[in-house]
Amino acid sequence: MNTKVWPALFAGLIAFPCLAKEPSMSNVKTYCYGRYLVDLPADAQLTGQGYEYDYGRIDASKEDSDLAGFDRRMKTRYEALKAGKQKDGFDVAAERQPAKNIRIFELSKKVITFMAGGFEAYKWDRGTTFSMQYSGYSVEKLPSVVAGVQGEVLDKLQYREPDDIPSKSGFCLGNGFIAGAGTTEQPEEAWMSFRFPQWPGVVVTVRSMTVSKPGEPKLLARLGNASSSRSLSGLLAQVHVLRKGERIAAGRAGEEMLSTVPTDGGYRLHQFRWEAQGTKLNAPLDPTLIVEFQSGAKYDHGQPIRPKVTDEQATQLFDAVVNSIRLRPSAGGTLSDGGPAAPLPLGTLAATGAPCPQTGWWTCPEASGHEIVGGARQLLTQGSVTPAAQVLDKARWFDKARGKHRQFSISTTWQLVGYADPQPDTPPRGKAGDGVDDATPENDA
Numbered sequence: 131m132n133t134k135v136w137p138a139l140f141a142g143l144i145a146f147p148c149l150a151k152e153p154s155m156s157n158v159k160t161y162c163y164g165r166y167l168v169d170l171p172a173d174a175q176l177t178g179q180g181y182e183y184d185y186g187r188i189d190a191s192k193e194d195s196d197l198a199g200f201d202r203r204m205k206t207r208y209e210a211l212k213a214g215k216q217k218d219g220f221d222v223a224a225e226r227q228p229a230k231n232i233r234i235f236e237l238s239k240k241v242i243t244f245m246a247g248g249f250e251a252y253k254w255d256r257g258t259t260f261s262m263q264y265s266g267y268s269v270e271k272l273p274s275v276v277a278g279v280q281g282e283v284l285d286k287l288q289y290r291e292p293d294d295i296p297s298k299s300g301f302c303l304g305n306g307f308i309a310g311a312g313t314t315e316q317p318e319e320a321w322m323s324f325r326f327p328q329w330p331g332v333v334v335t336v337r338s339m340t341v342s343k344p345g346e347p348k349l350l351a352r353l354g355n356a357s358s359s360r361s362l363s364g365l366l367a368q369v370h371v372l373r374k375g376e377r378i379a380a381g382r383a384g385e386e387m388l389s390t391v392p393t394d395g396g397y398r399l400h401q402f403r404w405e406a407q408g409t410k411l412n413a414p415l416d417p418t419l420i421v422e423f424q425s426g427a428k429y430d431h432g433q434p435i436r437p438k439v440t441d442e443q444a445t446q447l448f449d450a451v452v453n454s455i456r457l458r459p460s461a462g463g464t465l466s467d468g469g470p471a472a473p474l475p476l477g478t479l480a481a482t483g484a485p486c487p488q489t490g491w492w493t494c495p496e497a498s499g500h501e502i503v504g505g506a507r508q509l510l511t512q513g514s515v516t517p518a519a520q521v522l523d524k525a526r527w528f529d530k531a532r533g534k535h536r537q538f539s540i541s542t543t544w545q546l547v548g549y550a551d552p553q554p555d556t557p558p559r560g561k562a563g564d565g566v567d568d569a570t571p572e573n574d575a
Contacts, residue, residue: 164320247272381543382406459484
């Protein structure tokens with residue numbers, strides 16, 4: 131089989147129709163993408179990224195070093211649109227300038243029996259020009275769309291240093307940030323790809339995207355459907371599975387498949403994928419999360435280069451990246467002068483690394499089906515750093531005989547399940563069906 135076909139074929143099978151050894155990365159860099167954080171080795175090279183928010187894709191450029199340059203380019207663009215030079219044949223219907231550093235061009239075009247509308251929107255901030263373009267609206271809806279683009283995107287969009295991790299709720303994109311709690315139903319997507327100088331051809335991609343069609347088959351179900359196909363069963367028989375199954379990460383129940391595929395050169399390429407599907411339509415705080423690892427993504431004379439990374443190294447890097455993903459901590463509000471704030475509602479979430487927003491009893495998804503050091507419910511104090519979940523591996527019989535357990539540290543999302551008295555003696559009793567034992571297990575690590 132052609133060497134190029136295998137990786138593409140298998141990647142297509144595991145992609146959307148759209149506890150292992152815990153490695154450590156001692157020298158890492160944290161990246162913000164969408165509403166999530168991820169850690170990569172410090173020498174990883176960011177080679178690609180893309181972002182969509184509410185009304186469409188947002189691009190960024192350094193074409194305009196100052197506001198005067200931005201103003202000149204916007205005037206030139208307006209004249210080009212008036213001259214009919216828009217790529218899809220749209221004419222400029224109106225120009226808006228709600229601020230010196232913002233321009234919005236309303237576009238229109240006659241399509242057979244109706245008028246279609248679109249827009250181009252630009253904002254300059256500290257040497258970076260952000261832009262959005264979209265067409266396909268009816269002209270009747272265009273005024274409300276443009277008002278939304280201005281109020282919900284441009285007015286909230288600001289420059290961000292790439293290494294800066296914002297402390298307030300919002301959406302990270304490249305060198306930009308859009309403030310917002312994420313509680314409004316809207317489409318969002320963010321992805322970043324990385325390469326590694328010591329491993330040519332290795333690419334790691336992380337992605338967060340809201341659900342556009344709930345109920346799609348999960349990763350392992352898609353693989354099962356493919357294996358039952360006669361036309362694909364012979365090809366899939368050559369796939370070597372290193373590991374597959376359910377895997378909790380980022381406080382989310384997900385699935386993973388780690389495998390290698392053959393090449394004509396006699397060596398194998400890595401195709402790893404972990405994904406946790408969102409369950410709600412266009413819910414920014416419940417997106418689908420994906421991590422992909424691929425080797426051989428560089429060609430030499432038409433052939434993917436032989437991976438220098440071993441199966442063990444590939445697995446360790448993949449595991450470290452997956453386990454580092456977490457919902458970005460957000461700054462909490464301050465108490466008013468009128469007295470103490472009311473307790474946060476049960477069900478409040480807090481990600482590993484964030485300040486705990488409420489003293490009380492908290493649990494995490496890993497507590498269902500796993501033993502957690504410190505108990506399935508843990509007392510966390512307001513203002514303290516929300517911890518990672520310390521998961522005890524299910525000990526083998528000879529490990530139990532020696533009193534040994536393997537322990538894994540997993541970044542997660544904790545949920546407030548009970549309020550604490552000033553001096554609590556026992557944790558609160560759980561409700562039937564909440565998936566958490568009533569008693570707090572002892573730490574036998």
